[in-house]
Amino acid sequence: MKEEKTIVPANGYLMLVVFLVLFFGPIFYAINFQEPEYLFILIPALILAFGFVMVQPNGSRVLLLFGKYVGTIKRNGFYWVNPFFTKKKISLRASNFDSERLKVNDKLGNPVMISTILVWRVQNTYKAAFDVDNYENFVRVQTDAAVRKLASMYPYDNFADEGHDEDITLRSSVNEVSEALEREIDERLSIAGIEVLEARIGYLAYAQEIANAMLKRQQATAIVAARHKIVEGAVSMVEMAIEELNKNEIVELDEERKAAMVSNLMVVLCGDKEAAPVVNTGTLSH
Numbered sequence: 001m002k003e004e005k006t007i008v009p010a011n012g013y014l015m016l017v018v019f020l021v022l023f024f025g026p027i028f029y030a031i032n033f034q035e036p037e038y039l040f041i042l043i044p045a046l047i048l049a050f051g052f053v054m055v056q057p058n059g060s061r062v063l064l065l066f067g068k069y070v071g072t073i074k075r076n077g078f079y080w081v082n083p084f085f086t087k088k089k090i091s092l093r094a095s096n097f098d099s100e101r102l103k104v105n106d107k108l109g110n111p112v113m114i115s116t117i118l119v120w121r122v123q124n125t126y127k128a129a130f131d132v133d134n135y136e137n138f139v140r141v142q143t144d145a146a147v148r149k150l151a152s153m154y155p156y157d158n159f160a161d162e163g164h165d166e167d168i169t170l171r172s173s174v175n176e177v178s179e180a181l182e183r184e185i186d187e188r189l190s191i192a193g194i195e196v197l198e199a200r201i202g203y204l205a206y207a208q209e210i211a212n213a214m215l216k217r218q219q220a221t222a223i224v225a226a227r228h229k230i231v232e233g234a235v236s237m238v239e240m241a242i243e244e245l246n247k248n249e250i251v252e253l254d255e256e257r258k259a260a261m262v263s264n265l266m267v268v269l270c271g272d273k274e275a276a277p278v279v280n281t282g283t284l285s286h
Contacts, residue, residue, distance in 0.1 A: 004126040004193075007063070007071035012052055012078035019048050050083040060122075062088040062129045072125045088129055094121045094197055099143055103207055104151040106170060111207035112156050114170070116147050116181060117200050124193025132192040142188040150181050156206065170204055177201060238265045 022045035030039050053061055055076045063070040064086040073079060074092070081087070097118040106112050120139060122128045128135040157171050168176050182199040189196060242258065 004124050005069070005071040006074055008075060009053075009073060009079040009081045012054070012080045015048070015051070015080035016078075019045060019052075022048065047083050051080045051085070053079050053081055053087055055079065058091065058093045060090050060092055060125050062090055062125050064088070069126065069130070074125075090122055090125050090128055092122055092125075094119055097139060097143060098202060099140070099147065101203055102144060102147060102151075104148050106151055107153060107155045110156055112151060112170070113203065113205050113207055114147055114151050114201065115203040116143060117198075117202040118143050118185065119197040119199075120189065120194050121197065122193060123195040127191065127193030135192045135194065138192050139189060139194060143185055146181065146184040146188055150177065150184060153180070156204075170201070174201070234266055238262050241265065 022041060026039050026041040026045075030036050053073070055061055055073050057076045059076065061073045063073065063081060065082065065084060070085060072090075073081075097120065099115045099118070101113045101115045103111055103113055118139070122135070132138045151170065154168055154170050154173070154177060157169050170177055178200050181201070182196055185199050186196040242262070
């Protein structure tokens with residue numbers, strides 16, 4: 001494969017002086033000496049004018065001579081090249097690409113909506129110009145393909161209760177997923193001479209048809225986890241209360257009364273609402 005060739009053409013300002021002499025000189029002689037044959041010199045002067053090219057900072061011009069690659073101008077400035085060169089402009093500036101939100105299936109088969117933000121720039125002008133048909137469209141298509149592949153490699157979230165406990169997920173492992181996405185896109189775009197500067201997940205959510213169900217599932221998981229902590233704390237408090245009562249010999253409780261007290265304390269400590277106690281003004285038996 002032919003590689004990029006960087007060239008520095010002739011100074012454009014010097015050739016501009018030559019052009020002005022060749023253009024206005026014949027006109028001056030034709031008018032003052034009445035010799036119109038000098039006007040034929042205007043033809044090569046006009047052809048010479050097609051060789052001027054201006055390259056802006058972080059810009060480039062790919063030069064072709066009748067379909068043959070000659071080289072690439074990367075230094076900014078005013079230059080002159082062969083007037084028969086075809087000059088193709090390719091920007092070397094960093095570009096942003098915000099992909100559309102794609103509906104894809106994650107590793108567990110759940111439909112998710114995902115998009116990516118890509119920062120890229122052209123590194124090899126020869127590959128960008130000749131190895132792909134349209135390098136900008138190539139970036140868009142290959143980025144979408146990489147995002148689809150990445151989403152199928154990881155689950156959206158962990159589902160440990162169902163036996164799906166993953167180390168890397170799309171929701172929680174942002175850095176790991178972004179690094180994997182960047183490697184995947186960089187590998188795909190390297191054939192077009194594109195350098196990937198950064199790739200990040202821009203949007204991530206469950207698809208609309210399962211979003212409500214998954215939200216309820218997350219809420220249920222959170223409630224179960226909270227209840228687990230409440231029960232764990234309640235058992236510890238009940239155990240401490242019984243130990244303190246026995247230690248200080250405040251009251252002696254048989255197994256039946258101890259079970260009743262444990263039941264009442266667990267109801268009070270684990271209930272959703274505040275308890276409304278009933279004061280017993282009689283004996284313990286009534």
